[in-house]
Structures are given as structure tokens and as C-alpha cells.
Amino acid sequence: MSAWRRELEVFGAFVARTLGLHFDETRTTQLEEALIRRAAETGFREAGAYVAALPTRDVREEARAIAGSLTVGETYFFRNSDQFRALTEVALPARRSAGSSPVRILSAGCATGEEPYTLAMLARESGEGPVRLHALDVNPAAIEKARRGVYSPWSLRETSREMKDKYFRPAGKDFRLVDEILGDVQFEEANLAVDDPRFWRPGSWDVVFCRNVIMYFSPETQKAVVSRIAASLAPGGFLFLGHAETLRGLSQDFHLRQSHETFYYQRKERGAAEDPPQFRREDESPARLSGAAVESASGVGVHREIHTASRERERILELVGHEKFGEALEALAGLPGAAEDDPDTGLMKAALLVNAGNAREAERVCALVLRADDLSSGAHYVMAQCREAAGDAEGAAEHDRAAVYLDPAFAMPRLHLGLLLRKSGDLPGAREQFERALALLPSEDPSRLVLFGGGFGREALMQLCRAEMKACEGRKP
């Protein structure tokens, strides 16, 4: 390995340790530029000398200084407005009903302030009573800009005329927020990778927005940050992540919620009757968990829920492959400790039942699995099939969307969703789903294909996608 690569590796490890940020091969240039810039700033003629001196430097100061050049600060007012509708129409009323007044909201990774100020405007508009808003970011320059409250028209690209007139004043070519909104948010410079007692005391928050932040973290930091957020949220509190981020493989502390065409999470009520017992999952050894987190961080959609490790399970999959569903169900029932309320066994059983045409029983089993683990993309997919069989196309589509959100690499729910959309007459929407399914199928996990493929192999499913795409264009397949 060249000296430069070694130095970069040491610097990358320092960045991961202090800021939690993970740089894969596609983002090495950003890491290189930050190293060169910081070495120059600190008076070192060579990056290697700076790296060698790192252990002697003040870690906190160093992290502050490099944060600006290593973080992605993209943001704007009213970003992903569907989530804000869910906030004002679901989360705020729910927290108010739970007795929280003011409702305490944290914007974690707030960048230059557009997100928390959007929350401040919406809280005033909603008439849902007082809220207390805190916002944090590790980048000192971003926090300084947030406190100034002056923004370019580009930051207001999704802001309606009405909100602009009400809450902004022209400031040259830019816009300044009115004082009442500026005063609504308390900003702090803080590092999410650090267990900071100012933010993470149990029950501190009713709602946390942490959008488009954990996607840049290493798997370990993702887990640590989500676990701090879970602990600091009141039971029943809400967590909003970015559209491309999920808790799958990161936490079992939340229910998945879906409304206003978006997804978000609700902290499980500790000890409440509605909560299922926390099943010990087969894969809960530390090694498996970190593997799962790696999958989740890299977006590689290898399915965690189906375990083919045991020979028995492999044999069951073989039977499924030969469409011997009855025999497979018998073999499944014979597995040691195969209670259907174990999420893994339950999911397999539900999938077998749906394949065997017993959608009602499949739905009963699947509901148990989802009660235990509603972040299981496989269970959402099987539930989508059950709901369709029950004549509930809308419910089926919701479960397919949940499966796709939780695991963007899962091809079958996209294909199923495409079929549902085509039936409902939404041809462009259907086509998009078939296209995506087609792109995903070549790398779909083989055991998942057997269990969820409805008796079709990879090639047959791909042909089906192509035929459906043509049908969407009005051409004969």
C-alpha cells in the first residue's frame, strides 16, 4: 500500500471515530481534499506529517475544524413536504393527546436551519399549540448561518408564496426570516457521534427529525445514534428519517408508520399491552447485527429475514421450489422450536400458506410476524398478497410500498405493486414498478426468489416484467 493510501486510511479512521462519517470508494476524493486542506491550515507541509501528529491534537477541535469539508449540507425549506403533513396531522395531535405541552421537537443534523425553521412555521400554522424546538449540527459554519436566518431564493424553492410573504422579508437578493420565527428555534453545535447529555436524556423529545444524516454514517454510528434517539424519545414519540433511510437492521424500538404517502417511525410504548414480546431473533448475535447494519448502510438488499443456514430450512426451500407446499409446511412445523410467533418461522409459514392458496391463514400468521417485527420487508410483502386476496387492493399496495421502502432492493413487491397499479389503471406508475423490478431481479437473493417468487424462477419473473411493461404501453406482449 502506498504511503498516501495509508495516511488516507488513518485519516478516514479518525473521521469515522470522531464524526461517525463513512467514506466508501465513491467519496474518497472528498476525504483526500479535506486531508490536504486541513494539513495546510494547520501549518504542516505534508499531509503525512499532519496525520502523524493527529494523536497529539485536540480531538474535539479537530473534528469541528474538518466537519465543514466532510459533511453534505444540502437542504431547503419544506423539503419532503409529505413528512411535514404527517407531522402536523398525525404526530403533533398524537403528542398533544398524550399530554405533551409544549411538544418538544429536535432537528438532529439541521444543516443551515431550513428544516427546523420549517417546523417552526408549520407549528405556528397548525394551531396545535406550543412547541419547543431545538436544532443541532456538527458544522459550526452551518449553525452560524442558521442563526443569521438569511437565505437565497434557492433555499426557498419549495416555499409557497403565502409562507414567503408571511414569514420572510427581502434582504437584497436574499430573504430574511421574521424575528418571531428566528426566536422559535434554539440552535446548538453538537456532534451526533458523541453521547452528549444535553440531548439524549430519556424521554427528552416528542419528535425527532434526523433526515438525510445517518445515511453518511458508518454502520456502528448509525446503530449508536438511532439507539440514543430511541432512548431519548418519549414512548409513542415520532422519528422522521430521510426518504432513502430506514431503521431496518438498526433498531427494534420503533413501529413503522405510513400516512400522507410517506413513512416514519413511532417509538414503541415500553411495557404497553399493545407491544408484542421482544422475540430473540436468530440473527441477534453481535456479528450478525453488524452485518445487517452493513447491508442497510450500503443499500445492498440481501434479505436478512430468511435463514437458509440450517439444513432443514434449505430442505424446506427445496420443497417450495418443487411447489410441494403441504410437505414444506409439515417440515416447517417439525423444526425444533418452530413456534409461528417466532418472526423467522412465522414469515416462512405465512409465505408457504399464501403460495398454497390459504391466504386467510397466511394473513393471521403474517399479522403475528408484523406485530413482532413490523420492519420485516418480507412480512409486508406476504401481507400485501393476503390483502389482495381479501379484495383490499389499497391495503395490498400500502404493504407493498412498506416492503419496498424497507428494502429498496426487494424485487417482488415492486412487481406485485406494478400489477396492482395496472389493474387500477395507473399505467405510468405500474410501468415504473415493472422497470424497477426488472432491474433488481438479476441480483435478487436466490432463497427469497424461491420463497416469494410464487413458483416462478428469476428468468420467468423477468419475462413477466417485460410483458407487463409492453402491456402498459398498450402493445401486445
Ligand SMILES: C[S@@+](CC[C@H](N)C(=O)[O-])C[C@H]1O[C@@H](n2cnc3c(N)ncnc32)[C@H](O)[C@@H]1O
Ligand atoms: C444533508 S444535511 C441534512 C439537513 C436536513 N436534515 C435535511 O434533511 O434537509 C446533513 C447534515 O448532517 C450534519 N452532520 C453530519 N454528521 C454529523 C454529526 N456527526 N453530528 C451532527 N451533525 C452531523 C451535516 O453537517 C449536515 O448539515
